[in-house]
Amino acid sequence: MAPLSWRHHTLLQSLLHRGPLSERDFHAIFAGVSGKNPATHQQLFNDTLLKINKDLAYLQFELRACINQYDGMVYYGVVNNIADEESKLGTKYSVPQIAFYKGLLEAIVQEAGNDGSITSIDALNVRLDNQVAVLDGSQDSQSRLPSSIKNFSMSQKEKTLDELIRDRWLSYTATGKIGLGTRSFLDLRSWFRGNDIPSCVVCNEACIKASSCPNEGCDVRIHEYCLKKKFSQRKASRACPSCGTGWPCQDGEGEADEVNEPGEEDLASPANHPSRKKRSRVKAELVEENDIAGPSTEVPRTRRTLRSAKAEAVEADQEASSTAASQPGRGSKRRKK
Template sequence: MSASDINRLFLQAIISRHYMSDELAKVLCKKAIEAVSMIRSAVVYNPAFFDTLVVQVNESLEPLGLEFRTIMNEEDGKRVWALVNNKGDEISQMATQYSSQEIAFFKQLVDQIMLAPNESFSITSLAALREVNHLPVKSNMTKSQAEVVLGSFVTRGWLLKSASGRYSLSARTIMELQPYLKSTYEEETLECTSCMEIVTKGVACYRPNCKVRFHLHCYSRYRTPKCPTCSTEWTRDRLNKVGEDATLDDRPPRRKQSAHQSSEGEEEPEEEDESPPPVKKEGRKSKRKARSSQDTDEEDEAEAMDPKPSRRRG
């Protein structure tokens, strides 16, 4: 058996897919072994061989600045794999699928998701579409076109869309853009106390200033009823939420000052709310007062314009 043949077949399979589940990755490994076995004798698949194959494949990918990396999905706690770029601006790897304008739109979405208040790490559909107006480059993208691009981001696994219509980062984006997220959003990036991976959905210690955060699947394996850092007594009901469930209000995400500044160095003003102000309903009495005051004003104005002195009634 030639180990290089198995490596080559497995490498071709992951390059054609880029992102896959743990089950599919192991199926592809088995298929590579079976294909080589048809020509010459091959080893029987086992988990240890899969781990060895991943190491060998990554050695082949290292000169290209690529890596076959794994992470646990925050949604269901299942392991996923992806072929990721280790060099340069990681978002640039989307250029094979999207235009520069669409990549700029995606970066704006990531920016607003990472800067969302209350550690909610999610934005509404309306807020996502508004980002078309904040693109750093001149854009002719319409709201209708933005909706199509958003759907493409979800379909290809770059973003998640919840049942309530909020957008958040997917496991693929977190894994492939991990260096970019940690360097660009150093203060906003949260790490799981258990697995040390980025957290955008999970639970947090409710004690102020405590930095402990857990993925839900990591917390399910944590058996100690105390915070590992501040030793506060824990109950599941009292833990704070991280992710969409942490959304307490509709305040818009803040913007990094360096992202949107004028030529004088001043930050651009936030987009004003175009909705009309609430109309206060007036009762009959208030309407009568308004009418009587209006009549009085009109009489005063008429007297001021009339050169003849007004007659007083006896």
């Protein structure tokens, strides 16, 4: 097998040096080193990643893509496929910091509202001793906790939380809460599956932030971006794929499809006719003028105003009759009156 070229090395180095990159940024780097746009040369792009992963497999690494479930964007990164004790020694985090992250991870994925996030207060109140107790399992495990776990202060939690967000293991959501970061979505795919995290019925990936079926007896969950894809067409049935319950629209969904799209019948309707709109506007202006002026004895002036309003309406009818053959003669009928 041919060795990796400088182009492959550049792609790998960009991910290792910068960390996970958005699809747009990674595509831009690929276009710069290959001279090809991944959008129009998808096969070349896929072959390049396959070539890289074949060589990385020897080192138990993988170039992987994931979707950030909070913004629906695709990211690329290099991950370690093994999780033994030797690999854990390579992290810069201490034992209590790792235990704190595990506690945060469990609190986020078990969040009852399917929002995939917790408040900062809840994050700082995560107990580290629970993580050690789960690993130990003995009855006196609480009395044998390491001092680093017992003495892990609130200020140390705050500092660790900032580091985890900066390193993109965690993130701030749009609502200001604490959620998983891009690195977690990249690295923890096998962990999600091994811990029975519910999967999306559309993409089969773990549901951290997702929507649940409105039927309380149904456990189907779908990512918000998968919902938009599944129900993007107007004629698509908005029904749960499991129980058939109608799935409610998300905020803002479908509004753009229903606005400013009149049919042919609406365009031909007298209510939407240009002359009818103009007459309504003229009458409204006349009423407003009379309300402002109040009662008046100048009857001739009022009559002149009415006549001018009628004349404008007649002109509007004449203009409309030239483009709307379905309503001929309206102007002449108005003049007879």
